[in-house]
Amino acid sequence: MGITMKQKKLRVGAYCRVSTEHEEQQTSIEAQVSYYTEYIKENDKWEFAGVYEEKGISGTNAKNRPEFNRMIKNCMDGKIDMIITKSISRFMRNTLECIKYIRLLKEKGVSVYFEKENLDTKDSKGEFIITLLGGIAQEESRTLSLNTKWGIIHRFQQGIIKVNHNRFLGYTKNRFGELVVIPEEAKIVERIFTEYLEGKGSKKIADGLTADNILTPAGCSKWYPSTIIKILGNEKYIGNALLQKTITLDFLTKKRIKNTGQERQYYVENNHEPIITKEVYIKVQQEKLNRRSTMGLKKKDQGVYKSEYALSGKIKCSQCGKTYHRCHWTIKKERIIVWRCGNRQHNGPKACQAPTIYEKDLFEAIDIVFKTLIRKKEQFIKEMEDTLTKEKELTDPIQKEKEVYNLKDLEWDNKKQRLKEMEEIFETSKQELTEYNDLYCRKLIEKILVISEKEIQIEFKSGIVLNGSINTKN
Structure with a gap:
């Protein structure tokens, strides 16, 4: 078998x-x-x-x-x-x-x-x-890979660009591949920029959007501060596009890294409809720098930037250059708010002899300066416009030689816009400006320099600089 x-x-x-x-x-x-x-x-x-x-x-x-x-x-x-x-x-x-x-x-x-x-x-x-x-x-x-890369760069040079709109709040693409604004999402973008300029931090803005059940660009329910920071720094919201932010160095791994100078970048202006004005965008970038400047120092030297206070980060010591901090004193069981030089506060009077300023006196001094500005606004604005015109005449030849986009290129227009805003505020808010106002301090004041216990110097965002007297009766 x-x-x-x-x-x-x-x-x-x-x-x-x-x-x-x-x-x-x-x-x-x-x-x-x-x-x-x-x-x-x-x-x-x-x-x-x-x-x-x-x-x-x-x-x-x-x-x-x-x-x-x-x-x-x-x-x-x-x-x-x-x-x-x-x-x-x-x-x-x-x-x-x-x-x-x-x-x-x-x-x-x-x-x-x-x-x-x-x-x-x-x-x-x-x-x-x-x-x-x-x-x-x-x-x-x-x-x-090289041919594809060459083709992309060639299109950049010809002004033909392709912008990725995935996870990009505020825009979509039409049938021609052009970026078009989504009105509902554009309102969210405007809200983020506005709240940041009003003094809110990225975490507070993110928490507010989450609480209001607004979805992130990725469609998630929870917002993170990092997402807010990316939106605030995205030049596409002013209608421009910076190309080759990231690059692929190895064609095998295809891993993309941040372009920190390895490859040339291209900046295209007026590529699509903006959601945010250039002026607002510049204000935000400057505000980010102001806040960031306090973060790289040791905690005792920096003073935590508390955005709920309109004057945080704005008051500087004329003697040592450090930032003034908001502090609470208790005198005879009475709680008093003062502003102190951070250097003197942490290192003692030997480090700096700068005076301590009572917040109440500071507010009164600012209020008087505002009233002076309103009373003589035509004179101050005319003087500032003349100064800016002279500045532009000097900088125009230099600007024409520049090929790379820089925020400083818009500095002149920015100051002109600040002057215009100042005029509008004076016209529409005369009643509100009769006493100290947090909101208008945020909008108008760039920096306050403490000269002495009796004198401060206020630099406005428009470029106007005025001195104010501090009443030291207290």
């Missing part, structure tokens, strides 16, 4: 990949999946182990290829004996990784068959030839 040994079927899977999601490539991968499914199932000696397909995935790195990694895992788990794929370039464009995975699979007894090259890794000559062909595939990928 003869014994018939039943031959075990070979478990065969297929791997398909296209690098873009274009319609023609979508059709291509669908055809590949259908072809390999039928091809494997028609062979009586094979058992179908699935088709692993990936759309819009680059072949230079296995890290970001979920289906490829799932297939490799199944091979390691003993579920696949053989893989069929169209070509070496479909399997892997990175030569080192290609050989690594072939050897890894070979150790588990899994072979890979490349149809186009008619190569099987179980063949002893296969690995040598695959190394050569894999190197060619890698070089093709490098050349393609």
Whole structure:
């Protein structure tokens, strides 16, 4: 009586990949999946182990290829004996990784068959030839990457740009690929800029948006301070676009890094409709610098920037240059608020002899300066306009030589705008300006210099500088 040994079927899977999601490539991968499914199932000696397909995935790195990694895992788990794929370039464009995975699979007894090259890794000559062909595939990928990069830069130079609008609050794209404003989202952007200039910190703004159930650019319910900071620093909200903020240094890993000078950047102005005016944008950048300037110091020297106080970070000592801090004193059981030089406060009178100013006296001095400004506003504004006109005449030839966008290029227009705002405030808020007002201090005052216990100097954002007297009766 003869014994018939039943031959075990070979478990065969297929791997398909296209690098873009274009319609023609979508059709291509669908055809590949259908072809390999039928091809494997028609062979009586094979058992179908699935088709692993990936759309819009680059072949230079296995890290970001979920289906490829799932297939490799199944091979390691003993579920696949053989893989069929169209070509070496479909399997892997990175030569080192290609050989690594072939050897890894070979150790588990899994072979890979490349149809186009008619190569099987179980063949002893296969690995040598695959190394050569894999190197060619890698070089093709490098050349393609360079050509793509050259094409993008060439379009930049021609003024043809493509701005990514994914996770970009306030904009979408029309059928022509142009950025267009989404009115509802634009209101959120305006709110963020306005609240920041009103003195709120990024955390407080983020908490407010979360509390109001407003979704983030990524569609999440919780806002973070980092998201607010990114929005506040995004030049696209004034209609401009800085290109090549990030770059790809290695075409194999495709990892993007911040461009800190490795590659040239391009700045395109008036590319699309703005949501924020340039003047507001500049104010925000200056305010960010003001707040940041207090953060890099030791805590005892910096004074925490508390944005709820309109004068925080604005009052400076004329003797040592340090910032004045808001403090609470208790005198005869009475709580009194004063402003003190941070240097003297932490290091004693030997470090600085600057006087302590009572907040009540400071407010009165500011109030008197505001009233003087209102009374003689035509004179002050005319003098400032004449000064700015002279400045512009001197700086225009220099500005024309500049090729790179810089916030300083808008400084003249910014001061003109501040003067205009000052006029509007004086006209519409005469009643409110009869006494100290936090809001208008934020809007109008750039810096206060403490000259002595009886004198301060107030520099307005428009450039106007006035001295004020402190009443020291207290």
